[in-house]
Amino acid sequence: MPRTSACPQLPLFGAAPCDADIDTVISWGLGCDSTAYVARMLTNPAAHGINLERTVVLYMATGSEWPETRLLVEKFMLPLLRKHRVRFVQLARNGHLRADGFTVLDDSRHPDQLFARGPWTLWDDLESVGTVPQQAGTRKCSLWAKGDVGDWWLGQLFNGRPFRQIMGFNADEEGRRFGDQVASKMPGRTGEFPLIDWGWDRQQCEAYLMERFGVLWPKSYCTFCCxxxxxxxxxxxxxxxxxxxxxxxxxxxxxxxxxxxxxxxxxxxxxxxxxxxxxxxxxxxxxxxxxxxxxDMPWALYRVRRLFLLSDEGRRRPVMRSTERIDLGRPHQLARRLVSISQRHGVEVEHDPAYGRARAWTRPRGTAWPMAEDLFTTAPARVIDKQDTGFEREWNALLSGSAAQLSLT
Known part of the structure; x- marks a missing residue:
């Protein structure tokens, strides 16, 4: 039975009696690299410095893993975990905010299924605000869906007590080991990277799993990964x-x-x-x-405003956004409405006849910061109303009432 926890406290259930004995956590992302480590380690745990009675294999459900990865895990790896009575913990977020906490989907030495998702997924989060993962910078989506959840659970389990966390980075990812060592701030944690120490790159991990299970183990990532x-x-x-x-x-x-x-x-x-x-x-x-x-679902007409502002030092601040749902309907109905109103106000409209979107800018985005953008668009009605804190104050301060308005009445 899944169990829910708020962070950082665990109000609904106490620590299991064996938790005090745990000193090793293996982070398992289901992909080729970490799977190769777990499978190889289980051939002789003691030779790899692992006491299974004091070890947890930890998995965070993102909600959008590829079907073949889940099938392979349940066919080959879960039987191995059951055979060796490995404690397998599956976690997932409860919502967008840290305060929403997380759910323990399963905590068992006899796991019989891999949970594909929990109460709230990365997909839910992206779709609700109308965005996609970003290639620039760090893998924030992975940190949000996996790293944060795992850290919350680890913080509750160890509470500053020393432990080691084994990561499945392969030998081509030395930079990730360095990044982990720099970024890790959890008291008592020591990261270990056995695949790097063994010199196992992706090809060697694939070869090992092919020899062991007779399958080419796929890379684990979300279906919408960028x-x-x-x-x-x-x-x-x-x-x-x-x-x-x-x-x-x-x-x-x-x-x-x-x-x-x-x-x-x-x-x-x-x-x-x-x-x-x-x-x-x-x-x-x-x-x-x-x-x-x-x-083929309900659509909405949205007003989307953005602010591209500078700090007092002249540096670019994070873009601020306000999204407001104006109307609901079928795509062609909303498009006709937006086209009709825009034409009356002399505003140009983009229309995608193939898939239905209509969009009109009353204040197009410029090229020089600071600047503002104001547009109306139709889209599938999955995006919620959301406005960054202080948006209206900043909007009014920048535009001083000069924003072009498009009356939708």
Whole structure:
């Protein structure tokens, strides 16, 4: 039975009697690298310095793992964990905020299923605000969906007590070991990186799992991940999409919604998933057909405003945004309304006849900061009303009442 916890306290249940004996946590992301480590370690735990009675294998459910990864885990790895009576803990977030806490989906030495998702997923978070993961900077989405949840649970379990956390970075990821050592701030934690110490790169991990289980173990990542493009794996990623056209349709809807609110919100930097699919190719056409089915839902007319402001020192501040749902309806109805009103006010409208979006800027984005943007757009009605703190004050201060207005009455 899943158990829920707020952070940083654990009000609904106390620590299990054996928790005080735990001194080792293995972070398992389900992918090739960490799976190779767990499988190899279980051939002789003592030889790898592991006491299974004092060890937990920890997994965070993001909610959007590929189906084949889940199937392989349940076919090959869960039986191994059961055979060796490995304590396997599965966690997930409860909501967007830290205060929402997390849920222990399962905590067992006899796990019989891999939980695909919990109460709140990264997909839920992205879709509710109309955005997609960003390639720039750190992997914030991974930190949000995995790192934060694991750290909350570890903080409760150890509470400053010394422990080691084994990470499945392969030998090509020495930089990630350095980054982990620099970023780690949990008292008592020591990170260990056995695959790097063994010199096992991705190919060696794949070869080991092929020899062990007779399968090519896939990379673990979310269906809507933006990083395949930056890692040179975009062709393989697109093939994976074509194998799962229904999943591709969902991801296309996520991207299309985000790009409706922000044309720059392409999944792969300068490339969009929609732009990479060729409707003349049958397998791509299947993905696009699934996308059209995904769009057959209620739509909304949104007003989206953005502020691009400078700090007192002249540095660019994080962009502020206000999103407001104006109306609900079918896409063609909302598009006609926006076109009609915009034409009366002499405002140009973009219309996508293929998939239904209509969009009009009453204040286009400029090129020089500080600046403001104000647009109306139609999109699938999955985005909530949300406004950054202090937005109206900053908006009024910058524009001093000069913003162009588009009356929707």
């Amino acid at each position: 990083f395949p493009a930056s890692m040179g794996a975009l062709p393989a990623h697109l093939e994976r999409m074509r194998t799962h056209p229904d999943l591709a349709g969902e991801v296309l809807r996520l991207e299309y919604t985000a790009m409706s609110l922000n044309p720059n919100a392409k999944l792969y930097g300068r490339k969009s998933l929609l732009g990479l699919l060729d409707p003349a190719q049958p397998r791509d056409r299947a993905c696009l057909d699934a996308f059209e089915r995904e769009l």
